[in-house]
Amino acid sequence: MKIAILSQDASLYSTRRLKEEGEAKGHQIQVINYLQCYIKITAHQPSILYNGKPLESFDVIIPRIGSSKTLYGTAVVRQFEVMGVRSANSSQAIQRSRDKLQCLQILAREGIRIPVTGFAEITQDIDDLIETVGGAPLVIKLLEGSQGFGVVLAETNQVARSIIEVFRQSNSNILVQEFITESAGEDIRCFVVGGEVIAAIKRQGAAGDFRSNLHQGGQAKKVKLTSQEKKIAVRAAQATGLNIAGVDLLQSNHGPVVLEVNSSPGLEGIEKATHVNVAGKIIDFVTKNAMLEVSAAAGRRSARLPL
Numbered sequence: 001m002k003i004a005i006l007s008q009d010a011s012l013y014s015t016r017r018l019k020e021e022g023e024a025k026g027h028q029i030q031v032i033n034y035l036q037c038y039i040k041i042t043a044h045q046p047s048i049l050y051n052g053k054p055l056e057s058f059d060v061i062i063p064r065i066g067s068s069k070t071l072y073g074t075a076v077v078r079q080f081e082v083m084g085v086r087s088a089n090s091s092q093a094i095q096r097s098r099d100k101l102q103c104l105q106i107l108a109r110e111g112i113r114i115p116v117t118g119f120a121e122i123t124q125d126i127d128d129l130i131e132t133v134g135g136a137p138l139v140i141k142l143l144e145g146s147q148g149f150g151v152v153l154a155e156t157n158q159v160a161r162s163i164i165e166v167f168r169q170s171n172s173n174i175l176v177q178e179f180i181t182e183s184a185g186e187d188i189r190c191f192v193v194g195g196e197v198i199a200a201i202k203r204q205g206a207a208g209d210f211r212s213n214l215h216q217g218g219q220a221k222k223v224k225l226t227s228q229e230k231k232i233a234v235r236a237a238q239a240t241g242l243n244i245a246g247v248d249l250l251q252s253n254h255g256p257v258v259l260e261v262n263s264s265p266g267l268e269g270i271e272k273a274t275h276v277n278v279a280g281k282i283i284d285f286v287t288k289n290a291m292l293e294v295s296a297a298a299g300r301r302s303a304r305l306p307l
């Protein structure tokens, strides 16, 4: 099969591994920097130009869209879809999961437990907003942050108020969330491929940091999930319509809660900690399944309009 990996940098671990595994399985793999793609939108012959030349056709694409380039990246993925090329994750599902608020609303609609979360536009509502999530300690998050950047813990209502004011003044969209104290700087990353958890790690934040992101110095180790955790991770991926997803869970006193669902989960931490060939499993999935149907089926089951 001819497979394109959409990635800004061919030397990134995840991109390299996908290419390596794809080639080892006899496929033709090309890494395409989606930022160098131009889109031509016409009804007769929609196309993509790459470095000024029309792009050859592919059977399937594996998008690895950077969080700061969601708008352009998903426009390129959508153009492949318009041209009839299958995508491992659809442009719509990527967009849904990138907006933390939308993602949480979708999870809540499906009855999947999440930390209590508040969102407001007007600054006068700050005290109410803080109360909505039960007061401090609470977590304040930039709507489009990733890898732990723009995620702040406020230990007191006073600190929370000051942080919210600063974010509001810079016109940043934020959400306010109940702090799951008992998770103690640990979370679980479940790697879901095609409706199945294929690998999972527990991440522990660096000393003194409540964020467990590996990019913030967190450590990863292999973990065995309970069947409840597996089920929640799969449901969360399906709710957002992602075939390939990194679902982050926190252990709360009331059981696991879903923190977020990532559309381009990193491969390095999880492959090294678990020795699971995650890249190989992704290649097998995209070459053996009609991915768009999988997402469509998830949408049909809930019989609701897509958010």
Ligand code: ADP
Pocket: 115, 139, 141, 145, 146, 147, 148, 149, 151, 177, 178, 179, 180, 181, 183, 185, 186, 187, 205, 210, 211, 212, 213, 248, 250, 259, 260
């Ligand atoms: P990002 O998308 O930037 O990774 P997250 O929402 O996943 O943002 O938060 C980063 C990390 O901060 C999480 O992995 C978790 O360890 C910690 N964290 C985030 N929200 C909460 C919360 N409500 N309670 C406890 N810890 C949290």
